[in-house]
Amino acid sequence: MLNMADSLAALRSVAESPTVEILSAAFSRAGHELALVGGPVRDALLGRPVNDLDFTTSASPEEIIRIVKPHSSALWDVGREFGTIAARVLDETVEITTYRADSYDADSRKPEVVFGDTLEGDLRRRDFTVNAMALRLPGQVLVDPANGVDHLLARVLRTPSTPEQSFSDDPLRMLRAARFAAQLNFRVDEEVSAAMARMADRLTIISAERIRDELNKLLLSDIPRVGISLLVDSGLAERFLPELPALTLTQDDHKRHKDVYEHSLTVLDQAIALEYERSTDEVFVPNLVVRLAALLHDIGKPPTRRFEPGNVVTFHHHDVVGAKMVKKRLRELRYDNDTIKAVARLVELHLRFFGYTDAKWSDSAVRRYVRDAGPYLEELHILVRADVTTRNVRKADRLAFAYDDLENRIEELSKEEEMNAVRPDLNGEQIMAILDLRPGPIVGQAYAFLMELRLDHGPQSEEAATAALLEWYRDPA
Known part of the structure; x- marks a missing residue:
């Protein structure tokens, strides 16, 4: 059970870190809103380590660069067309993204990027309510339009909009549901899991690379079984890893308990x-x-x-x-x-x-x-x-x-x-010199023979290996 006092104290600690305070002051001086958003807010409230600092802002990508550049040792685009700029501030890498209000074509793998104008609007377009919380800076005001804190306390994954709308917008979110269930040990809301089963075919518009990356993140979590089970039960695994659900139809060779x-x-x-x-x-x-x-x-x-x-x-x-x-x-x-x-x-x-x-x-x-x-x-x-x-x-x-x-x-x-x-006791050049051969298949066969000799009898002296090689060459059978 989460202790909210401790959780809020942990979130304040992140907000008062030197990197966050530098950026908070810089955006405030420039007249732009800035908020810590998503994963770092969720993880701080859960008492998990905060490894990444993600921000959202009213500033455009060009304005982000202008504001951050004086305070960073490195600055690069990780997706300027999507509004995201990355920077190295002090000893931390941060990502800062302009408010988004994307729209999606039903058959497209990518959103039509539209920049938004409010923090609340940006949060409502995110994948799950526990990722749709932000800490507005510098005042440290928690913004939670989709009741993410309540769902965090209940350890449940729900979507800010209807699951159908969320998964239609970005079908990869169905895989993220499985990944977050495994990473956080959360249950998935029944409406969410039902929508995953109904909309599994939507996954066909997602690239193999994006699916692979989500699968990797799931497998590298502490309890991947939770996410794998959700993928199989929902029918999603059938779309990209059909060999896995096929195992449910096969009884083991001793016909035992599993x-x-x-x-x-x-x-x-x-x-x-x-x-x-x-x-x-x-x-x-x-x-x-x-x-x-x-x-x-x-x-x-x-x-x-x-x-x-x-x-x-x-x-x-x-x-x-x-x-x-x-x-x-x-x-x-x-x-x-x-x-x-x-x-x-x-x-x-x-x-x-x-x-x-x-x-x-x-x-x-x-x-x-x-x-x-x-x-x-x-x-x-x-x-x-x-x-x-x-x-x-x-x-x-x-x-x-x-x-x-x-x-x-x-x-x-x-x-x-x-x-x-382990290698043969004679190398390729020695084999060719002893047998007076040019490079070719026989040299490879001789090398394989000497490897087997080494494996069977352990290390040989050069003289013993040479004698065995000559005997093999005279009668390779």
Whole structure:
């Protein structure tokens, strides 16, 4: 339960910070209104850290530049056509936007930008009431035309206008509802969630890049399960990530207490907990690759589901199939190549460990596990551990002990061999000199042979590697 006295004190503290006071005085001297708006007001009232300072003003973009320039070390447009100017004031980055009164075409992805003339009018066009509050400066008057404080106290997301009008104006707000529900742990008003379900098709006019950015923000929140569930239940996920709701139709291979969709959400929850537990950074930074992989690691199950004799359900090779599906979907959402490669690799490898519990691996098998994980080994550790969601305590303990053993062996071998940089004992130039070859396919085959030799037997002396290479070259079979 919020203590409003403490919340207002926190908001006053933000308003009295040096950066805010400098800007407040500058706009007042220039005869323009200025207000702290949206996220910083909401977060201060919630007792959350205020990381961004957003302002709205009666000044035009050109007037903003003129007023702010003498007080800033840097000034740049982040969207002058939308009325927004960013600046570096003292040690903080701020964004200042002219009052807006936008209108939207039903088939357009972008608003027709119209500048407004009142703070109240600007607030009424915002996405949710808890983001439609402002602190008018310098008098520190809270302006709340849509009862955002009441909704903040109730921890509920509502829209300043009707949900239909708000989502018709900007369909991306439906994804923001899911994101804010996850970030703030708020429930979504029933009228809002009903409108999301009715208007899900409106999402088709939004660019893949904007959808991706909202999905990322949701996944990087503390409890993404809340937002993911809302996206699936409303039908929105079907429009941009259909592989996820498809998991609700697939029973898991042991026909136990949860379907694959619920299992995936649990894996996501457990991966986040492990991120915190294993983090060595002073400031925790959530890992998008881990969270995407945890959410999507089983998307290969629906297309690989087979019913075997004895009413047994199998999902053979769903790891490989899932990795290909991940690549396709993330490309369509315009993810960068590094993220796509990392997530797909983790999905492809997430089952590899489970053979370790059947028979303890040789050193060469451990080396291959590390080699195949490459730079994603720590992420793979988290994903594999998180993938254990059984209620059978004895089985869960057995798997945890087995993975502890595997990590210990990796650490021991790494110390002995610098295994994180495993390479053949001879490089390409040495191979060509020994075999008197020019660059070509045989050199690559020889390199692969020496890599396998290293993985199977550990480091070799140059003489031993040369002898093995010559023997292979004489009889490569």
